[in-house]
Amino acid sequence: MSPSTTRRPLVIAAVMGSMAMVAIEATIVSTVMPHIAAELGGLSIYSWVFASFLLAQTAMTVVFGKLADVYGRKPVMLVGIAVFLVGSVLAGFAWSMPALICFRLIQGVGAGAIQPVALTIVADLYPVRERGKVQGYLASVWAVSAVLGPLVGALLVQRLSWAWIFWINVPIGIAAAAGFWFFLREAPVVRRASIDVLGAVLFTVGITAVMVALTEFGLGHTATAWAWSALFGVVVWLFIVQERRAADPMVSFGLWRRRLIATVNGAALFSGMVLIGITTFLPMYVQVVLGQSSVVAGLALTMVMLGWPIGATFASRTFQRFGLRPLAVAGATLVPVGASAFALLGATSSPGVAALGSFVFGLGMGLLSLSSLILVQEAVDVSERGSATASNIFSRNLGSALGATFFGAVFNFGLTRQGSAVSISDDQLRRLLEGLPHAGFDAVAARLLLGSSLHLTFVAMLAISALMLVLILMLPRRGLHGQPAAT
Numbered sequence: 434m435s436p437s438t439t440r441r442p443l444v445i446a447a448v449m450g451s452m453a454m455v456a457i458e459a460t461i462v463s464t465v466m467p468h469i470a471a472e473l474g475g476l477s478i479y480s481w482v483f484a485s486f487l488l489a490q491t492a493m494t495v496v497f498g499k500l501a502d503v504y505g506r507k508p509v510m511l512v513g514i515a516v517f518l519v520g521s522v523l524a525g526f527a528w529s530m531p532a533l534i535c536f537r538l539i540q541g542v543g544a545g546a547i548q549p550v551a552l553t554i555v556a557d558l559y560p561v562r563e564r565g566k567v568q569g570y571l572a573s574v575w576a577v578s579a580v581l582g583p584l585v586g587a588l589l590v591q592r593l594s595w596a597w598i599f600w601i602n603v604p605i606g607i608a609a610a611a612g613f614w615f616f617l618r619e620a621p622v623v624r625r626a627s628i629d630v631l632g633a634v635l636f637t638v639g640i641t642a643v644m645v646a647l648t649e650f651g652l653g654h655t656a657t658a659w660a661w662s663a664l665f666g667v668v669v670w671l672f673i674v675q676e677r678r679a680a681d682p683m684v685s686f687g688l689w690r691r692r693l694i695a696t697v698n699g700a701a702l703f704s705g706m707v708l709i710g711i712t713t714f715l716p717m718y719v720q721v722v723l724g725q726s727s728v729v730a731g732l733a734l735t736m737v738m739l740g741w742p743i744g745a746t747f748a749s750r751t752f753q754r755f756g757l758r759p760l761a762v763a764g765a766t767l768v769p770v771g772a773s774a775f776a777l778l779g780a781t782s783s784p785g786v787a788a789l790g791s792f793v794f795g796l797g798m799g800l801l802s803l804s805s806l807i808l809v810q811e812a813v814d815v816s817e818r819g820s821a822t823a824s825n826i827f828s829r830n831l832g833s834a835l836g837a838t839f840f841g842a843v844f845n846f847g848l849t850r851q852g853s854a855v856s857i858s859d860d861q862l863r864r865l866l867e868g869l870p871h872a873g874f875d876a877v878a879a880r881l882l883l884g885s886s887l888h889l890t891f892v893a894m895l896a897i898s899a900l901m902l903v904l905i906l907m908l909p910r911r912g913l914h915g916q917p918a919a920t
Contacts, residue, residue, distance in 0.1 A: 440616045441558050445567060447612025448551045449574050451514060454521075454602045454609070455544050456574050456738075458486075461585060461598045466716070469595050473530045483713050484644055484841070485534045486541040487834035492637040493545025494830055498823020501550045506557065507617050511610055513546025518606045525596035540599075545830075549823040554617070556810050556822065632675050632682055639668035640831070644838035694821070696908050697805045698828035700765065703901035704801060705832025707772060710840040710894045711737065711794065714887055715787060718778065722884040725784050733784050736791035737798070740771075744799020757804040758908050764804065765905035767797025769898035775891040780884055801905070802829075836897075843893045847886025 466482060501509045520539030527533035552571075559567050589597040642665035649658035676682040689695050712734065719730035744767075748760045774790025809825045 443612055443616040444554065444558065447609045447616065448554060449571060450605055450609035450612065451510065451547050452551050452571060453574050454514075454517060454605050455547055457585075458540070458544075458602075465589075465595050465598055466713075469533070470530070472595070473527070473533065481534050481837075481841070482530070482537055483709060484834055484837035485538040486544070487709065487830055487837055488637070488640055488644065489538045489541030490545040490548070491541075491827060491830040491834045492633060492640065493542050494549050494827040495823045496633050497546040498549045498553070498827075500546075501553055501823075506550050506554050507613055509546055510550045510554070510613050510617075513543045513550065514606050514610045514613075515543070517543025517547060518603055519543075521599040521602040521606075524599040527596075548830075549826045552806065552826070553822045632672065632679055635668055635672040635675055639665055639672055640834060642668060644834065689824070693909055694809055694824065696904060697761075697808055698825055700761075700801070700901050700904045701805060701825055701828040702832035702835075703897050703904065704765075704768065704798060705829035705834075706836030706839065707768065707794075707894050707898045707901070708737075708798065708829075709833035709836040710890065710897075711772075711775065711791070713837060714840065714844065714890050715775065715791070718775075718884070718887045718891075719784050719787055722778075722780055722887065723782065723784055723787075729784050733787040733791055736788045737795035740792040740795025740797075741799040741802075744796040744801075745803040746799075748800045748803040752804060752807065757808050760800050760804040761808075761905055761908060764797040764800030764802075765902045767793055768801065769895060769902055771795070771797060772891070772895045772898045776888070776895045778888070778891065780881070840890050840893060843890045844886050847882075847889040 462482070469482075497509055497513065517540055520536055520541070520543055524533060524536040524540060527536055555567055555571070585598075585601070589595065589601075642661050646658045646661035646665060649655075649661060689698070715734050716730040719725045719733050744764060748764075752760055771790045771792070771794025774786055774793070778787060806822070806825055809821050
């Protein structure tokens with residue numbers, strides 16, 4: 434790619450547009466999902482709407498990162514946008530929860546190309562001394578999406594239909610694709626490599642197996658859960674064998690053997706778990722347990738995405754002064770501090786407590802994510818930059834995919850641990866959300882049950898965030914003060 438012939442501001446505008454589609458999905462879908470679940474049914478598979486998207490995104494991130502190194506950034510980005518838009522259109526027509534899960538999976542495939550390739554394009558166009566500033570611009574996309582997502586979602590549900598939360602991606606995606614088509618110039622790519630299709634398939638099967646196993650454990654189906662766990666073990670063994678023999682493996686063990694990359698990506702996995710947990714379950718807590726509107730729930734979640742760009746912007750402007758390791762440690766410390774606010778929520782708590790915890794959590798994520806990304810990108814040669822960038826995003830997305838299912842299992846365990854004394858149907862959930870009476874239904878008991886289950890889920894999130902901090906403290910001390918360490 435040639436920065437001298439590429440119109441960088443216009444390409445960055447296209448990057449921001451493409452990332453806006455993925456960013457707005459995080460808040461707008463989370464805010465509206467309780468209403469979608471009440472209409473389509475399927476509360477027990479609620480978390481799979483998020484997990485299916487993240488599973489596909491995770492499985493394809495590394496594949497598309499390698500494809501971008503082989504065939505160039507532009508064609509891979511255009512394919513990713515096209516697939517994402519197809520999934521968005523189909524999701525709007527979903528007639529059941531399983532159908533929505535399938536169409537979200539298609540969206541996830543497209544997102545698996547958009548996110549890593551967009552960040553790789555930025556790394557190609559800007560040297561490290563300028564890249565932090567541009568990453569700050571990209572962080573603002575998440576802030577704007579965070580503000581607009583809940584408000585637009587609530588408005589669309591009230592005035593039109595929840596289907597439009599997916600269909601609004603279409604004009605954004607077309608505009609972004611046009612920007613890449615007309616303004617991104619790349620030098621001919623001469624590198625040849627094989628694509629590890631079998632590795633990608635085995636990875637997808639393995640992650641699916643462990644996610645189903647977690648779901649079944651949460652529902653109390655022990656025998657089924659152990660069967661899926663056994664399948665996961667077999668697939669992991671086959672995956673390792675395949676990756677060791679593949680000419681261009683999906684997961685480069687040589688890349689991951691570097692201490693810096695392994696530590697940063699391991700922390701990214703845990704941070705992704707906590708992030709999806711908050712995104713999935715905080716809106717439900719605010720709406721059902723605290724009795725607030727979907728707009729208030731969305732605004733509480735929005736504070737994550739407001740704190741994130743502030744942390745990322747601060748990191749981008751100060752990392753050459755303070756170094757990346759201190760900034761990563763500071764971010765990893767703020768994440769469990771913010772998560773502790775959710776564990777302290779009660780039925781009489783103010784939504785302001787949730788909003789404050791979200792902001793502190795987002796601030797920590799902003800510091801951690803940007804410093805981690807630059808460390809990984811600068812630890813490798815340019816020829817490996819796409820794969821290295823994808824490895825970091827892959828780790829966070831893998832954490833999100835596992836987190837959606839893991840915390841869903843914890844949530845389901847909380848619902849079922851009291852036996853059949855209290856149960857919540859989809860219709861009863863809808864009535865709780867809308868504040869409607871229900872004959873023969875104890876709304877107070879249902880709110881208490883949901884509150885107890887969600888509290889258990891938030892405690893699990895706090896524990897995972899503490900593990901993330903421990904891992905970040907293991908980062909090599911030779912890091913960026915001027916340049917990052919390579920090992």
